[in-house]
Amino acid sequence: MTTTRFAPSPTGWMHIGNLRAALMNFCIARQQGGTFILRIDDTDQERSKPEYVDGILDALAWLGITYDRIEYQSKRLERYEAAKAQLIEMGRLYECFETPTELDLKRKKQLNMGKPPVYDRSALDLSEADKDRLREERGGSHWRFKLDWERIEWTDGILGDISIDAASVSDPVLIKESGQFLYTLASVVDDVDMGITNVVRGSDHVTNTATQIQMIRALGGTVPQFAHHSLLTGPQGEALSKRLGTLSLKDLKAKGIEPMSVMSLMARLGSADPVELRDTVQEIIDGFELGKFGVAPTKFDVLDLEPLTARINAAKPFDAVKDEVLALGVPAHLAETFWTVVRENITFMSDMAEWWTLFRDGAPALVDDEDREMIETAFSLLGEPAYTADTWAEWTNAVKEATGRKGKGLFMPLRKAVTGRASGPDMSNVMQLMQVKPRF
Structure with a gap:
């Protein structure tokens, strides 16, 4: 069965950029008669706020995006602890002690020498006595996943064939000094446990995908079909920020933007098809084709929602x-x-x-x-x-x-x-x- 997920982090109001991934994964699941999971990425307890969770739920309800169940990563910490122990046992997770300043100095030296700024794995040379001493001195450590230095390849649903040399990528940090499980670990464990078959997300995650494919295989999971959509920019090509208030779905709703204008625009923006105003969410689902989306950055102008909203309002009996x-x-x-x-x-x-x-x-x-x-x-x-x-x-x-x-x-x-x-x-x-x- 096709199973997709939308995994927003409740550290800010849900943004128009977040909606792209939600909408695409939702459409894929509904077209296939599968399962769509809302997964709240709230492992960052300091920055995650209940009001942002409520904002996500309200935005999805406003847009008519339904989910089959909701999961909270903050309730799965024991599962991540078990995965940590499993990866340590396999020799794929190792303890590191460098401070951010030390890591920055290493990167600068590598760049000055014309080398890629990749973590040098010096922590693997530490003895147990070294680790005990560093724990005593520094009071904490972070944990990295040890990549197999080989090419990681997959056929992306939008980008086509991708090949990344793992030796050109730093071993990803999975657990912070504070003990917080980072997105990379929690996401992989959840994708494996929940049987996720398709993942659509932004092209800024391509390198993450490469490392996560190795992690999924290490944990005995099946690698999903990945697709990476282009990133949204502003009308002048400027970057969009998740916390830019005028582009939060909460503020669009408060302004009076009609939800079907948002859905109609976002279902086609960046694709080969023209934007067409739809009357129902089912029409959005039926007309969705992932393969028609391009790889170039996609310009989004919030003002484009206004004529669509005007047309919807004019048609109301x-x-x-x-x-x-x-x-x-x-x-x-x-x-x-x-x-x-x-x-x-x-x-x-x-x-x-x-x-x-x-x-x-x-x-x-x-x-x-x-x-x-x-x-x-x-x-x-x-x-x-x-x-x-x-x-x-x-x-x-x-x-x-x-x-x-x-x-x-x-x-x-x-x-x-x-x-x-x-x-x-x-x-x-x-x-x-x-x-x-x-x-x-």
Whole structure:
């Protein structure tokens, strides 16, 4: 059975970049009728926060991404201890004592000598007496996985054939001085235990994948099908940060972005197919093809979500928005007309409030100097509300006769004077919703 996972770290709000991996792994599992696991990578107890876990759960629910079960790595520490003991017994995990400063000096020396900055495995030469002395002096140690120096090869689901020489990679640190199990160990143990068959993640994990393949084999597991998607950048090619608030899913939701606009964009962004607005999550699943995604960095512009959101909102029937409209204070007998008039002129549902304020209270007139006399005459010819759908035509005809204005020279100044803006709904619809006589 196909089994995939999404393993976010709850050390910040779930970010638009995290969503790519979640969406791809979700689609693969659902297409195959398999299992999709949400795995919370919370082994870093200092930085992991309950509110960030809640944020992940809320974001996935908002987007319609369902999971079959949830796992917490903080509840599997005993299993990681067992894996540690197993790897030590096999001679694949060894204790190291260098400080970050010492490691940095080693890297700089290697670079100055024209050598790759790869850990020199000097800890393997330590005697037990040396280790006892260093533990006494330094109070802690970290643990590295001993790679077999051979080529590590796999066929990537996006990148194609990959081959990495393990001798060009430092033995990865799996356990910190504090005793914290790092992502590399916990992820591998979980993937083996949970029978993960497919892993899609960012291309920044390619080197991790090489080392993890050796670890999976050392632990007797089956290597999943790996695929590495391109990384998202900003519209100018700048890096995206997980903690950049404006790109957190929490903030996109609060702004009024529609979830299907996010899903529709992210399901196609970076692929050979154009972005198409979808109505349901099932349509997203059915149209997903991993092989169509490219390897080049993919530009993401949050502003691209706004026209998609506007299209979704414009298509909503009145029954779906009735409560929101009435909550603005729109009289019940005008509510459906109000929605019909403004639906094409909003991006976010919250934009309705500005339109109702205009209809209820009027707006500061926007009048150019050359139009001032004409507008004074026009307003003197307009009676008090209530207005009807015929008011605009009757009023503009009267103003035309009185001033000689016609066409754009008539209609645009009147629109700007009534609404305080140069664009918006058809003015015959605007007038029948106006609750006060326009003035300036």
